[in-house]
Amino acid sequence: MGTPTNPEPEPAPSPPAESPDGVDLTLIRWTLSLTPLERLELLQDWVDGLAELRNGRISER
Amino acid sequence: MDGSRSVKFRGLLQALLRHEVDFLVVGGVAAQLEGAPIVTFDLDILYDKTPENLDRLLSLVQELKARYRDPAGRHIEPDLAKLQTLRTHLLLTELGALDLLSEIGAGRTYQDLAGRTILYELGEDRVRVLELSAVIESKEQANRDKDRAVLPVLRQTLILKNGIRGAEKR
Numbered sequence: 001m002g003t004p005t006n007p008e009p010e011p012a013p014s015p016p017a018e019s020p021d022g023v024d025l026t027l028i029r030w031t032l033s034l035t036p037l038e039r040l041e042l043l044q045d046w047v048d049g050l051a052e053l054r055n056g057r058i059s060e061r
Numbered sequence: 062m063d064g065s066r067s068v069k070f071r072g073l074l075q076a077l078l079r080h081e082v083d084f085l086v087v088g089g090v091a092a093q094l095e096g097a098p099i100v101t102f103d104l105d106i107l108y109d110k111t112p113e114n115l116d117r118l119l120s121l122v123q124e125l126k127a128r129y130r131d132p133a134g135r136h137i138e139p140d141l142a143k144l145q146t147l148r149t150h151l152l153l154t155e156l157g158a159l160d161l162l163s164e165i166g167a168g169r170t171y172q173d174l175a176g177r178t179i180l181y182e183l184g185e186d187r188v189r190v191l192e193l194s195a196v197i198e199s200k201e202q203a204n205r206d207k208d209r210a211v212l213p214v215l216r217q218t219l220i221l222k223n224g225i226r227g228a229e230k231r
Contacts (some may be wrong), residue, residue, distance in 0.1 A: 023217040032096040032221060036181045036190075043093045046072055046100050051067035059171075 068157025073104045073125075074188055076156065076228055080121040083109040084192040085178055087165055087199065095193035097218040099211050103151075105159035107191070108144075109171040110163055111208070115144050118161065125154035168204035193219050 017026050031039055070090060077084055089101025108118055122139050129137040130151045139150055139161075150161040152158065164170055177195040181188055190198070197215050200208035 019213070019217045021213050021217075023213050025217060025221065027098045028096065028214070028218050028221050031093075031098045032218070032225065034095050034096075037094065037183045039093050040070055040090070040183055043090065043100065047067045047070075047102060050100070 062088055068103055068159075070104055071183065071186070072156040073154070074161055074183065075186060076121055077106065078186055078188070080117050082106075082117045082121055082126070083111070083114045083171065084189070085171060085174060087162065087174075087196065088160070089211075091191045092193065092196050092215055092218075094190050095179075095218065096222060097193065097211075097215050099214055099230065103160050105160040105162060107162050107165055107166075107171050110145065118144055122152065122154070122159075122161075125156060125159070127152040127154040127159065129153075147164055148229065166199035166222060169199065169202075193222065211224065 015025070015029070017024070019025055031042070034042065072085070084106040085091075086104070087107045088105030090104050092099055093101070108114060119139070119141055127139055129139070130153050131137055139152065143150065144161070144163075148162065151203055152159045152161060165174075174191060174195060175189070177192050178189040179192050181190050182215050193215065197212065197219065200212055200215065
């Protein structure tokens with residue numbers, strides 16, 4: 001009879017995707033993974049994109 | 062300026078730095094730099110009200126051809142007296158919407174909050190940004206609908222940030 005192998009450790013539970021009050025935690029984890037400059041560029045992209053939508057233009061980026 | 066043009070955050074920050082204005086980034090941009098995924102359409106800064114700084118700030122707003130966002134459509138430009146006495150200046154500039162604040166929340170000034178900031182490097186630029194816990198406090202104190210709307214996201218961001226810091230220390 002061979003030596004019993006250790007059972008695979010239980011995988012860590014996934015962190016919650018949403019807070020109890022409905023905040024998307026995945027989005028927060030993603031922005032926290034960015035550098036401050038990347039966060040500012042992300043904000044600029046969102047604002048520019050919304051301005052394009054407001055003006056009825058279609059971005060070709 | 063074309064009123065439909067969106068704000069240029071880095072351009073505004075670089076203009077403030079070029080004019081050597083003593084300021085703290087506050088509001089939505091501070092929250093975003095601290096990691097909270099929220100959208101804002103203007104740059105809010107808290108400025109120091111020393112006479113020298115007011116001169117530098119006036120020079121900046123003149124260069125940017127700033128005027129107040131007046132609902133009646135009047136053309137009103139900021140001047141030294143207004144910068145000295147008024148608490149809030151909601152301006153439209155060549156680089157988009159810029160809000161100059163001499164106080165935020167419950168009357169807290171640049172001097173009150175300068176110790177609760179983080180120096181962020183944005184490329185070659187270095188700007189002082191109000192830390193997230195102080196952004197949350199200012200929005201709790203202001204307690205307007207638009208402040209209350211973003212508080213859940215800001216609070217959850219702070220919880221996750223603190224969790225990451227705690228894990229890094231372990």
